[in-house]
Amino acid sequence: MKKKTKVFAAVIGGTLAGLLMLGQAGAADLKIGIMVPTTGSEATAGKDMENAIKQAVDEINKGGGVLGMKVVTMTGDDGCDPQQATAAASKLVSADVVGVVGGYCSGATLPTLKIYGDAGTPFVIAAANSTKLIDANPGTSFQINSTGFDQVNSAVGLFADKGVKKLAIVHQGDGYSEDLAKLTRDKWTAMGHEVVAYAVVNKGEQDQSSLVTKIKSKAPDAVFWTAYYSDGALLIKQLRQAGFRKLIAVGDGSNSPKLLEIAGRAAEGVYCFSNPTADYLPAAKDFTAAYKARYKQAPDAYGPLAYDGMKLMADAITRAGSTDKAAIVKALKETKDFIGITGAISFTDKNTLAKSNFVVLIAKGGKWVLNK
Amino acid sequence: MSNLDIILQQLANGLILGSFYALVALGYTMVYGIIKLLNFAHGDLYMVGGFVGFLILSAISGLLGESWGAILCSMVFSMLAVGLLGVIIQRIAYVPMLQAPRLSILITALAVSMILSNGVMAVTDGEYLAFSTDLSYDGLDLGNVFISYTQLALVIAACLLMVILYLFVHKTLYGKAMRAIAIDQDACRLMGINVNRIIALTFFIGSSLAGAAGVMAGVYYGSLHFSMGFVIGLKAFTAAVIGGIGSIPGAMLGGQVLGLLEAFGTQIPFVGSEWKDVFSFGLLILLLIFKPTGLLGKTEIERM
Amino acid sequence: MITTSAREKTGWLGWLQSQRNRMIVLMVLAAVAMVIPLVANNYMLEVLTNAWFYTVLCLGLNIVVGYAGLLDLGYAAFFAVGAYTTGILTSQFGVNFWLTIPVAVACSMLAGLIIGGPTLRLRSDYLAIVTLGFGEIVRIIARNLEITGGASGLIGIDRPSFFGIELSRGIHFYYVFLLLAILACFVSYRLQHSRLGRAWQYVREDEDAAEAMGIGRVAVKLYAYVIGAMFGGVAGCFFAVKMTAISPETFTFTQSVLILLGVVLGGMGKIPGVVIGAFALVLFPEVFRGLGSMRMLIFGIVMLIIMLYRPEGIWPQSKS
Numbered sequence: 001m002k003k004k005t006k007v008f009a010a011v012i013g014g015t016l017a018g019l020l021m022l023g024q025a026g027a028a029d030l031k032i033g034i035m036v037p038t039t040g041s042e043a044t045a046g047k048d049m050e051n052a053i054k055q056a057v058d059e060i061n062k063g064g065g066v067l068g069m070k071v072v073t074m075t076g077d078d079g080c081d082p083q084q085a086t087a088a089a090s091k092l093v094s095a096d097v098v099g100v101v102g103g104y105c106s107g108a109t110l111p112t113l114k115i116y117g118d119a120g121t122p123f124v125i126a127a128a129n130s131t132k133l134i135d136a137n138p139g140t141s142f143q144i145n146s147t148g149f150d151q152v153n154s155a156v157g158l159f160a161d162k163g164v165k166k167l168a169i170v171h172q173g174d175g176y177s178e179d180l181a182k183l184t185r186d187k188w189t190a191m192g193h194e195v196v197a198y199a200v201v202n203k204g205e206q207d208q209s210s211l212v213t214k215i216k217s218k219a220p221d222a223v224f225w226t227a228y229y230s231d232g233a234l235l236i237k238q239l240r241q242a243g244f245r246k247l248i249a250v251g252d253g254s255n256s257p258k259l260l261e262i263a264g265r266a267a268e269g270v271y272c273f274s275n276p277t278a279d280y281l282p283a284a285k286d287f288t289a290a291y292k293a294r295y296k297q298a299p300d301a302y303g304p305l306a307y308d309g310m311k312l313m314a315d316a317i318t319r320a321g322s323t324d325k326a327a328i329v330k331a332l333k334e335t336k337d338f339i340g341i342t343g344a345i346s347f348t349d350k351n352t353l354a355k356s357n358f359v360v361l362i363a364k365g366g367k368w369v370l371n372k
Numbered sequence: 373m374s375n376l377d378i379i380l381q382q383l384a385n386g387l388i389l390g391s392f393y394a395l396v397a398l399g400y401t402m403v404y405g406i407i408k409l410l411n412f413a414h415g416d417l418y419m420v421g422g423f424v425g426f427l428i429l430s431a432i433s434g435l436l437g438e439s440w441g442a443i444l445c446s447m448v449f450s451m452l453a454v455g456l457l458g459v460i461i462q463r464i465a466y467v468p469m470l471q472a473p474r475l476s477i478l479i480t481a482l483a484v485s486m487i488l489s490n491g492v493m494a495v496t497d498g499e500y501l502a503f504s505t506d507l508s509y510d511g512l513d514l515g516n517v518f519i520s521y522t523q524l525a526l527v528i529a530a531c532l533l534m535v536i537l538y539l540f541v542h543k544t545l546y547g548k549a550m551r552a553i554a555i556d557q558d559a560c561r562l563m564g565i566n567v568n569r570i571i572a573l574t575f576f577i578g579s580s581l582a583g584a585a586g587v588m589a590g591v592y593y594g595s596l597h598f599s600m601g602f603v604i605g606l607k608a609f610t611a612a613v614i615g616g617i618g619s620i621p622g623a624m625l626g627g628q629v630l631g632l633l634e635a636f637g638t639q640i641p642f643v644g645s646e647w648k649d650v651f652s653f654g655l656l657i658l659l660l661i662f663k664p665t666g667l668l669g670k671t672e673i674e675r676m
Numbered sequence: 677m678i679t680t681s682a683r684e685k686t687g688w689l690g691w692l693q694s695q696r697n698r699m700i701v702l703m704v705l706a707a708v709a710m711v712i713p714l715v716a717n718n719y720m721l722e723v724l725t726n727a728w729f730y731t732v733l734c735l736g737l738n739i740v741v742g743y744a745g746l747l748d749l750g751y752a753a754f755f756a757v758g759a760y761t762t763g764i765l766t767s768q769f770g771v772n773f774w775l776t777i778p779v780a781v782a783c784s785m786l787a788g789l790i791i792g793g794p795t796l797r798l799r800s801d802y803l804a805i806v807t808l809g810f811g812e813i814v815r816i817i818a819r820n821l822e823i824t825g826g827a828s829g830l831i832g833i834d835r836p837s838f839f840g841i842e843l844s845r846g847i848h849f850y851y852v853f854l855l856l857a858i859l860a861c862f863v864s865y866r867l868q869h870s871r872l873g874r875a876w877q878y879v880r881e882d883e884d885a886a887e888a889m890g891i892g893r894v895a896v897k898l899y900a901y902v903i904g905a906m907f908g909g910v911a912g913c914f915f916a917v918k919m920t921a922i923s924p925e926t927f928t929f930t931q932s933v934l935i936l937l938g939v940v941l942g943g944m945g946k947i948p949g950v951v952i953g954a955f956a957l958v959l960f961p962e963v964f965r966g967l968g969s970m971r972m973l974i975f976g977i978v979m980l981i982i983m984l985y986r987p988e989g990i991w992p993q994s995k996s
Contacts, residue, residue: 039961039969041498079961082919082926087722087962090846094718110831111921118844132828136921173646173819175828175923200646204603206593207392209385210638211645217378230500234593241509243518261502262595266509410801468984474800478747479940480983482933486976494970602929606812609805646820653809660802661794 029069030323032057032313033092033121035102035112036306037080046104048300049126050075053101055291056310066314067321078112080105089115097121098323099316101309104302106130107175113141120325122316122332126309127275127302130179134350140329143352144309144345145275145302150356151252152183154273156191158360159222162247168197168220170211170235172227180226180251196220201231208235212242222247229254233262240266247271252358255301260366272361272368276342277301280359280370284341308340377516382635388523390631391530395585396608397615397623398537399578405554405618406574409466412481415605416488417454417579421586422596423492425450426503440525443505447529447587451580458579459572467568485605493598500597503590526588533584534624537577541620550574554618610656616669625667709854713847721846723962725918728853729911730954734938735860735947736907741936742945743873744900745880746796747804750811751935753791754905756818756927757784758912763830763922764823773836777913784909785902787814792901796894811932819924829923833916849918856914857951860907864947872899930972937975940982 034053036046057071065071074095076088085105089112092100100116103109103125110132116123117138125133129145159167167188171181185195196218199211212235215223223239225232225248232254239248240263249271250259260267278284278291278299287307291299313328315338320327338345346354362371396418403411428446465484469477511520541547549570553560561567589604590596607630615626634652638645659666713721733755740748761780765771771779795806818824825831835844843849867873875896878886887893916922934957942953961971 039971043498043969082921082923083726084961086919087719087726090722091719094720107828107923107925111919114920130828132831136831173827174925175826178827199644202603202646202649204597204599206589206595206600206604207385207389209389210382210635213378213381213385213635214638214645230595230597233502233595237594241520258500258502261504262500264502264504264594408801410804465980465984472983473745475741475745475747475944476983478801478804479936480980482749482936483976483980483983486933486972487980490970490973490976494973498969606808613805646816650813650816653813656809657795657806660798660806664798664802 030066030071030317031095031097032071032073032310033095033097033100033102034073034075035078035085035088035092035100035109035123036075036104037108038075038077040079040081040084042080042105045127045300045302046077046080048303049102049104049306051295052287052291052299052303052307053310055287055294056307056314060311060314066317067323069323071314076100076102078102078105078108080108082108082111085109085112086115088112093119093121098325099124099313099328101306101313102126103128106133109133110136113137116140120329122313122325122329124309124313124332126306130176131183132175132179134352137351139351140325141351142312142332142335142347144312144340144342145305145353146356146358147352148180148183150353150358151180151273152187153356154358154360155184155224155249155251156187158249158271158273159188159193159224159247160191162222164193164221164247166194166196166218166220166222168199168215168218168223169195170197170199170201170215170223170225170227172203172231173200174203174227176253177227177251181224184224184226201227201235203231205231206234208238209242211235212238212244215239216242216244220246222249224249224251225254226251227253229256229259230262233259233267236263236270237266249273252301255361255368257368260363260368267363268365270363271371272363274359274361274368275301276304276357276359278304279368280361281341287341304340304342308342308345311340312338312345374516378639380514380517382639383632384517384519384523386632386635387628388519388527388631389634390611390628391527392585392589392604392627393608393611393630394624394627395530395533395581395588396604397611397627398534398620399582400609400612401615401617401620401623402550402574402578404612405620406550407466407470407571409477410481410609411578412478412605413461413484413488414578414582415601415603415608416485416492417458417601418582418586418589418604419492419596419598419601420457420488421450421454421583422503422590422600423496423501423586424453424583425587425590426501426596429503429505443587443591447584450587451583454583454586455576455580458575458582461579462572462575489598489601496598498598500595503594503596505591505594507591522592526592529588530585533581537581538620540577546570546573607652610652612666613656613659613664614666616666619666619668622666622668629667706858713850718846721850723958725846725850725853727955727958728850728857729915729918730935730938730958731857731951732853732860732907732911733935734942734950734954734957735857735864736904736911737935738904738939738944738947738950739864739867739907740900740904741939742950743868743876743880744897745800745876746897746900747800748807748901748904748932749804749929749936750791750807750809750814750932751904751908752927752929752931753811753814754784754787754908755912755915755931755935756814756924757787757905758909759916759922759926760818760824760830760912761909762913762916763833766917767830767833768823773834773913773917777910780913781906781909784905784912788902788905789898792898796897796901808929808932811927811929815924815927818927825923827924829921829925830916831921833920833922835920836917843917849914852914852918856910861947861951867903868945868947872896876900937979940979941975943986 034050036049038046060071076092078085078088085108099122101124104127106128109128113136117140123141125143127145129147131148169181171177197215232250252274255272255274278288284304316328316331320331336346343357348354360371361368399414425446428449432442465480469480507522549565611626611630612623614629615622637651737751740746758780761783762776765776766773791810819827835842875891879893879896883893938953938957941956942949
């Protein structure tokens with residue numbers, strides 16, 4: 001019986017201790033929230049963004065901070081999951097952060113927009129770029145990554161250039177890749193061309209041979225994979241093994257060296273639409289060097305955007321001249337050609353990036369290089 | 373491609389995929405046949421098999437090069453390792469539970485599955501591993517139907533394993549003991565059969581087959597991930613049920629039937645590939661309701 | 677456990693045996709839960725709201741798993757049916773939120789009937805797989821249909837208003853889910869001690885004997901399924917309006933396993949245990965952020981240990 005009592009007491013004690021820990025929030029000068037997934041399936045990308053933001057913060061603090069205040073950060077882990085994301089957003093809002101930078105998974109970012117909107121907190125979305133975010137934006141969020149629309153324009157542009165007539169589109173049945181696939185299909189058919197196959201690969205399914213046969217039988221001039229690298233690599237490999245020799249292109253979710261590693265020589269000549277990553281940005285040289293020195297690894301795809309997001313936030317606060325949230329939102333909205341390492345940032349009236357920064361890459365010799 | 377070409381190519385696709393399903397389904401069916409345990413962790417053993425094979429192959433590729441010999445060697449070691457893992461799991465998690473209510477033992481199996489997949493996730497940091505072997509893309513080109521040598525080798529290996537298993541179960545004393553335990557454990561004990569050892573042997577064989585399938589999948593598809601056991605585990609279970617769970621030829625047949633269904637399912641007009649899994653699971657549910665004994669299973673009167 | 681209840685109760689656990697004293701403890705706990713929002717910040721409120729939300733789900737699954745002893749690996753499906761019914765009706769047909777609740781409850785009960793009706797005669801391990809398959813089918817259907825918003829799901833679900841107050845702030849939803857949780861506890865308690873509750877216990881312990889005593893086992897199990905589905909449906913309705921956006925990714929197999937974990941951790945069948953299990957589920961990742969990626973591994977190990985050493989749960993149900 002004693003044992004039971006102890007166990008029970010431990011449970012109660014643990015719960016209380018937990019609640020106390022939840023309530024802790026240190027006082028700080030200028031607190032900026034970082035919302036990224038630091039756990040879960042997308043933790044690698046999230047941590048990379050967190051690193052890049054912290055690097056930006058250090059640089060800002062070395063330069064005297066913002067409005068004479070030292071910038072400190074607080075991370076809310078959204079776990080790439082809508083439920084965890086709302087908890088993370090509430091955590092940041094209740095810790096009275098002046099602004100938030102981050103947002104990787106569109107699905108997880110979506111429900112947080114309202115929370116930041118209700119609190120009036122400015123939110124710079126560095127990576128998430130589903131077009132659904134545009135409609136759900138209450139006006140306090142700003143997307144500095146090009147949206148799905150921009151990517152579609154890059155994609156159909158390339159296909160048209162290469163003389164593609166019949167297109168096959170494959171996605172993975174998640175919000176991001178379905179969105180991109182649908183937009184591409186609509187645009188492509190609106191241009192008077194034909195989409196001969198529009199298919200879904202179930203996540204985690206390794207064998208795609210039957211789908212490959214089906215695609216081959218429709219004889220498309222190009223296959224466009226709109227989802228992530230892991231399953232994309234398998235599709236590319238199986239398409240090439242089955243003797244498909246025509247053009248293959250992949251969306252920005254597949255921009256990873258892992259795709260080339262998994263698909264091996266099958267990936268040679270595959271096109272990829274990508275956000276500006278550190279490797280292809282002349283302005284990002286110093287960033288990359290500093291990042292490598294500090295974290296002993298190369299920055300991932302969204303590091304530069306996250307870094308720019310933080311710098312933009314600091315710039316907006318300086319321009320606003322106060323930590324008043326409404327003033328910062330106004331300053332962000334008025335951003336005119338803010339020069340970051342990813343290019344110039346200005347916003348449309350829907351708070352999306354005014355000028356697309358998408359680039360086209362091609363796989364050559366086991367590496368992604370800029371397509372000339 | 374003409375319609376005939378498509379049919380022939382999908383037939384080939386289905387049989388190749390079916391061989392994988394059949395190999396994994398065999399483990400389910402053997403364990404279920406002998407101790408009526410639904411081993412949820414079986415799909416994860418397949419995943420572990422892939423990773424072990426990868427480790428061994430990277431270790432010995434310096435000695436043997438990335439040849440077929442090295443792959444075969446890593447497959448054998450991976451089968452041994454995963455077989456042992458299966459026995460350890462059985463000892464730690466399932467032996468103490470044999471007399472427990474069915475609900476408890478099912479939850480135990482689920483817990484083991486979670487530990488395996490999340491354990492591998494912790495070790496690999498949730499990353500995808502590229503299993504690059506650089507096998508050639510050459511193959512048999514029969515008009516418009518194409519089967520690569522890799523695919524051919526995999527199917528032959530799977531068939532060989534199944535034939536060996538069949539002979540083992542039907543021609544050896546151990547196999548006879550296995551079949552006897554499936555019918556009546558207590559009677560076997562009275563006859564002087566070491567029941568625990570035979571059950572452990574069953575786990576060993578079933579798990580090592582999953583391990584072999586894992587290595588083959590790694591070599592063929594070229595990537596490994598901690599969650600790759602989930603989908604195939606479900607599919608293989610479906611295959612086992614189609615063939616009649618508990619029946620070894622049933623699992624082989626069930627695997628091929630499911631593979632063919634999936635391959636030809638993709639060709640059904642107006643219904644996209646996004647509905648594929650609904651068909652597989654729907655078929656599973658319908659089968660369990662209307663013909664739970666499957667194609668080759670025997671009717672049995674079952675207490676819950 | 678018979679041995680435990682035979683032993684003499686001492687200390688404050690013995691004190692807890694009396695009905696009156698239990699009520700006092702419950703009242704104190706309820707009072708604490710009611711006043712917490714006065715001292716908590718938004719984050720604490722959000723986390724606690726989530727904990728109450730999982731309490732409702734776990735109590736619902738507890739009826740199926742704990743009371744009737746059936747393993748359900750697709751419970752998220754019922755939760756999905758509730759959430760999508762409300763989401764579709766409010767966002768696409770402009771129906772008032774409160775009117776969607778009965779529809780959602782009816783739909784989730786119907787889903788319980790559809791899946792339970794033909795399958796409950798099956799062996800329990802077959803049932804586990806069938807429910808798993810059913811859960812996946814529901815998720816895939818939600819992902820593929822146009823009306824459910826496809827893979828992106830539904831966004832912009834309106835917040836409901838309650839006598840002129842729009843339920844939008846964290847504190848509103850805290851009380852909404854607290855009330856739902858209390859209601860769920862109450863209903864569970866009454867069910868456990870009803871004729872039906874005793875019938876579940878008999879069926880769980882010995883199906884054949886129960887059948888011999890004139891309990892229709894299939895009917896009794898079906899009740900468990902349908903009532904459990906109802907809990908999930910109601911929780912889903914409020915989940916949809918709280919999140920304002922729902923997508924198929926929320927209703928995966930992992931979600932079903934998480935809910936099951938709450939039930940198992942808390943000792944299947946025991947209401948306070950299940951509540952603690954639900955809290956453990958939600959608070960653990962928040963408190964131990966550093967262990968975040970190991971969360972499911974640790975839960976798995978704990979679950980295995982519980983099954984091996986306390987197969988009846990940490991806090992086993994005392995038997996009459």
